[in-house]
Amino acid sequence: MAGINRRSFLKTGALAGLLTLAGCAGGGMRKTGGHVVVVGGGYGGATAAKYLRLWSANTVEVTLVERNPAFVSCPMSNLVIGGSRSMDDITLSYDRLRDQRGVRIIHDEVLAIDAQARSLRLAGGGELRYDRLVVSPGIDFIWQDIPGLDSASAQARILHAWKAGPQTVALRRQLEAMPDGGVFVLSVPRAPYRCPPGPYERASLVADYCKRHKPRSKVIILDANDEIVSKKGLFVRAWAELYPGIIEYRPQSELRDVDVATRTAHLDFDTVRADVLNVIPPQRAADIAARSGLQLINQRWVEIDWLSMESSNTPAVHVLGDAIFPAPTMPKSGHVANQQAKLAAAAILRLLAGEPPDPAPVLMNTCYSFVDSRNAIHVASVFQYDRRTGVVQPVAGAGGVSSARSELEGRIAAGWAQNIWADMLF
Amino acid sequence: MKHPAALLTLTVLTTSLFAQAADPERARNLAATCANCHGTNGRAVAGSGIDPLAGIDKRVSLQKLADFKNGQRPGTIMPQITRGYSDEQLELIAAYFATQK
Known part of the structure; x- marks a missing residue:
């Protein structure tokens, strides 16, 4: 003791x-x-x-x-x-x-x-x-970067849902309340942020919901980055094949401010009005x-x-x-x-x-993303400790992404969740 | 040991030997990188659809890992992951899981 x-x-x-x-x-x-x-x-x-x-x-x-x-x-x-x-x-x-x-x-x-x-x-x-x-x-979150969101009342209306919990439920409700023909706007911060493919998975799953329940709706991704940060080719293909006319991707669209009352996103040279405005803030x-x-x-x-x-x-x-x-x-x-x-x-x-x-520690990463309720894609990498730099470095030639989205990987993703939850909590 | 330079040399030598010595739990640590998907100590959650590794004969696991690594066995993610490990590391991993009941 x-x-x-x-x-x-x-x-x-x-x-x-x-x-x-x-x-x-x-x-x-x-x-x-x-x-x-x-x-x-x-x-x-x-x-x-x-x-x-x-x-x-x-x-x-x-x-x-x-x-x-x-x-x-x-x-x-x-x-x-x-x-x-x-x-x-x-x-x-x-x-x-x-x-x-x-x-x-x-x-x-x-x-x-x-x-x-x-x-x-x-x-x-x-x-x-x-x-x-x-x-x-x-x-x-670095709220100061988005002045209009730097208050509890603003944050209660414009959600991030980037920490799972009550915000997850609240964002789901906003989506359910959105009219057919509505616009769901998702703002992605500059990397690095939590879960690089997460914003693109969310856009996919919101589009999947819209396609089935509100087909006249749109999902606009305002990405602060120059391009899709993770699994780019796989997301681009999924959006073109599954959600044509629903998902619109805009790179180099960093959010500068928000007007909470009108749910408007302010960019450098543009404003975008939303029915549901979902802001993933800088972190x-x-x-x-x-x-x-x-x-x-x-x-x-x-x-x-x-x-x-x-x-x-x-x-x-x-x-x-x-x-x-x-x-x-x-x-x-x-x-x-x-x-x-x-x-x-x-x-x-x-x-x-x-x-x-x-x-000589080794670390490994696997991230699954769903592109609809059943099909998933992955990215994987392996890191080995490098004595020269004193950092774990990605192993060249290892890792990679899925060759294509599949229901098989959707089932594996569900199995991944069961096993990692048990690995940490049981 | 009175000479400061000699002492320094000895210290540096001991430190570098110390730093290079393999960890006695190296196999356990390496195998733990598999546990996120395959379960703690290779005991995957029943019904999760992911292969358990605990108690599998070392030669069987190692052959499977080698086949993934050299492209002879198809897979979604395992060919990509196995290429991140040395053959020696894969052997330690296979041996560790074989001892798990």
């Missing part, structure tokens, strides 16, 4: 449970000990919590701090907006992580990290001490990163060491997922966050035991 704030454990009455769980540790595996706190229970944080328990044979104590009562998946959430899946399908409980893996789960928000004292303060008033900390906080590492003094690159993304995911300027703090400055061509995806979490978990267990982390 070294390094743990006993008082805070006793306060929540968790000590007895943890001791019982520690007593069940399987034999044969190295016993490391120590207490790791994980901030954020998404694809990165939940996976880190599970694998720290699994790979330490339950000898490392893990506390997960997550503000939401249940996990809601961003991957597959565009299917909810398109109408072929329900929120129940993409919502999972943290119960198994707690009951079967012995992860202590606190539903609260972290106010501040004190890296000197190795402790963090919770909004609910508690304090947690850690030997090592995992921060997997996701993204926050950066979640506020907790900057607030905690973690070194950022471009004032947006956390700089980390690729052998351990440890912050470049804050010892014992490991950062995962969409919040970090990515390796070359590495997308901000749930799949990558899960892989980074395993890298971090392995490194943390080595470091807690006084050993160096694995000197």
